[in-house]
Amino acid sequence: MTEYKRWTLAKHPSGVPSEDCFALESFTPDAPQDGQVLIRTHYFSLDPGMRGRLSGDSYAAGLKIGDTIESAGIGEIIASKSERFAVGDMVMGGLGWTQALTHPDRGLQKLDPALFDDKVAMTATIGVLGVPGLTAWFGLQDLGQPQAGETLLISSAAGPVGATCGQIGKTLGLSVIGIAGGADKCAYLTDLGFDAVIDYKAEDNLVNAIEAAAPDGVDIYFDNVGGEMLDAAILNMKPKGRIVVSGQVAEYNREKPVGIRQTTRFITHRLRMEGLVVYDYAKQFPKAQAAIAALIRDGKLAYKEDISDGIEHAPRAYATLFVGANFGRRLIKAT
Amino acid sequence: MTEYKRWTLAKHPSGVPSEDCFALESFTPDAPQDGQVLIRTHYFSLDPGMRGRLSGDSYAAGLKIGDTIESAGIGEIIASKSERFAVGDMVMGGLGWTQALTHPDRGLQKLDPALFDDKVAMTATIGVLGVPGLTAWFGLQDLGQPQAGETLLISSAAGPVGATCGQIGKTLGLSVIGIAGGADKCAYLTDLGFDAVIDYKAEDNLVNAIEAAAPDGVDIYFDNVGGEMLDAAILNMKPKGRIVVSGQVAEYNREKPVGIRQTTRFITHRLRMEGLVVYDYAKQFPKAQAAIAALIRDGKLAYKEDISDGIEHAPRAYATLFVGANFGRRLIKAT
Numbered sequence: 001m002t003e004y005k006r007w008t009l010a011k012h013p014s015g016v017p018s019e020d021c022f023a024l025e026s027f028t029p030d031a032p033q034d035g036q037v038l039i040r041t042h043y044f045s046l047d048p049g050m051r052g053r054l055s056g057d058s059y060a061a062g063l064k065i066g067d068t069i070e071s072a073g074i075g076e077i078i079a080s081k082s083e084r085f086a087v088g089d090m091v092m093g094g095l096g097w098t099q100a101l102t103h104p105d106r107g108l109q110k111l112d113p114a115l116f117d118d119k120v121a122m123t124a125t126i127g128v129l130g131v132p133g134l135t136a137w138f139g140l141q142d143l144g145q146p147q148a149g150e151t152l153l154i155s156s157a158a159g160p161v162g163a164t165c166g167q168i169g170k171t172l173g174l175s176v177i178g179i180a181g182g183a184d185k186c187a188y189l190t191d192l193g194f195d196a197v198i199d200y201k202a203e204d205n206l207v208n209a210i211e212a213a214a215p216d217g218v219d220i221y222f223d224n225v226g227g228e229m230l231d232a233a234i235l236n237m238k239p240k241g242r243i244v245v246s247g248q249v250a251e252y253n254r255e256k257p258v259g260i261r262q263t264t265r266f267i268t269h270r271l272r273m274e275g276l277v278v279y280d281y282a283k284q285f286p287k288a289q290a291a292i293a294a295l296i297r298d299g300k301l302a303y304k305e306d307i308s309d310g311i312e313h314a315p316r317a318y319a320t321l322f323v324g325a326n327f328g329r330r331l332i333k334a335t
Numbered sequence: 336m337t338e339y340k341r342w343t344l345a346k347h348p349s350g351v352p353s354e355d356c357f358a359l360e361s362f363t364p365d366a367p368q369d370g371q372v373l374i375r376t377h378y379f380s381l382d383p384g385m386r387g388r389l390s391g392d393s394y395a396a397g398l399k400i401g402d403t404i405e406s407a408g409i410g411e412i413i414a415s416k417s418e419r420f421a422v423g424d425m426v427m428g429g430l431g432w433t434q435a436l437t438h439p440d441r442g443l444q445k446l447d448p449a450l451f452d453d454k455v456a457m458t459a460t461i462g463v464l465g466v467p468g469l470t471a472w473f474g475l476q477d478l479g480q481p482q483a484g485e486t487l488l489i490s491s492a493a494g495p496v497g498a499t500c501g502q503i504g505k506t507l508g509l510s511v512i513g514i515a516g517g518a519d520k521c522a523y524l525t526d527l528g529f530d531a532v533i534d535y536k537a538e539d540n541l542v543n544a545i546e547a548a549a550p551d552g553v554d555i556y557f558d559n560v561g562g563e564m565l566d567a568a569i570l571n572m573k574p575k576g577r578i579v580v581s582g583q584v585a586e587y588n589r590e591k592p593v594g595i596r597q598t599t600r601f602i603t604h605r606l607r608m609e610g611l612v613v614y615d616y617a618k619q620f621p622k623a624q625a626a627i628a629a630l631i632r633d634g635k636l637a638y639k640e641d642i643s644d645g646i647e648h649a650p651r652a653y654a655t656l657f658v659g660a661n662f663g664r665r666l667i668k669a670t
Contacts, residue, residue: 248599264561265610266609274601277605
């Protein structure tokens, strides 16, 4: 059979994962057995939230040395020993950083090509219609409990979760403030309809910058960052404010977590902070995906993909997610 | 008129409030005008949660130099220019650290002496039936969302909030673990029916100690302390665990707050943390007070008062609340 390439874990990273934490292997996938399929990957995703699983710490079920790096992906069935899938079917699932793989016929979603067009690309299934978009959808609506007229603050707002969250917020009648790094990202957020943007790289004092953008305070903070940015938001929350902990990208690469200082504010301002794992809403995914796709087709929700061509780029592109380069959904074309 | 004594703020404390932060004044209260009463204080409370208002920082409405220190109290009307109160009536309200005061006839609750007996003392109105007891009641039930069979962890468990919370937890079918400092307090909690106790002064590693007491994890953490203890609890929370932020006594006297490090756990374990201000439940107070009094009369809820005789003891007794001496409700007999 044909040889393919895949990235495996070479060593557990400490800090931002360097390239030598990953090994690019050539391999020949096993021929599918009964109930299995062989998938040729077209695209896979780079997920900052997966960082914890690379560390092999004692608290999270981590990857072992030699394991293929995990990610969402879309691919094509190129051999099948399953009645569920035929050669040529397009599927979405947890394919990993690999050009091909043998996979059980469970845990894969068949994609209907008729659902995709020039407005909704098939890659959206692992982006705005996948984990990032669904995280924004359920995090904002279930944990954020938004009411029209309220103020929503979002960190890492130009990333795929943040940008989707902000646009959903606008459709719900919220006033939306985004925090992002650099003029390009801020201009992008303004184009998306954000009411205000904060370029954290241009601000000395984030507490004051948020206060200037939201003088009456913040009702919902949708946090993708954590650490000092979360503390700065807490100091600007209105009484009964809700903090949605979607990501903590500032923490993932730290030897010791920084966390927050302002816990007393939880009492004085009756704050609520709640974490999100999107898979808890799995039964509601189809309905949410249909609603998100409708917003895209109505021109109310734009999404951005940043696609690198070639599996060899994955580790370098992954590392940039942690140094402020999270601008649109990062995907790899697995050629 | 007679001279009385009261404690006023002499300087804003930094750290544990030292005695020179308070000034003991002799004064003659103004004669009550129309709509006012003159109250002779019998007892007033010492509240760790009031600490923030002494600091005069920019975030909390603080006391000014010369203001009478705030607290709950019970007293007797000794002169009245109000149709609402007659001389001899007993009242409860925010009387402060003073032997007497002139007060508007609003914001005072008249106490019916028939409601009190050898099981429920009148002082309970500023303790187990007052802010500490109501904080335990609403914090556990509204924010904690307890289900029978779940595990409840409580810090500062021998204090008036914690001890009440644990006993209410037992009536709800919870497994209750208390954290307290010293063998006396731990023995007291065992007597109250706590399932397990952790003497934090005798433990090197609080994370491990909690894990040993709750090997399957904690569903509800009722936190009166904050800081490192809160972090240790977070590392032991079950998925979908609830953290009730009732007090942060470890933080109140710090120049810089310590806060928590483990915010990433909010994602991996879908945790919720929420702060409590008991006055938000004011409309439900009478019903809760009746239920708490019934538990006391049924022998299901014991409470402990630690009464110092003489207003001059207030500052010293107040400071001990922050160094682990919070054991029962601290009251001052205002003689």
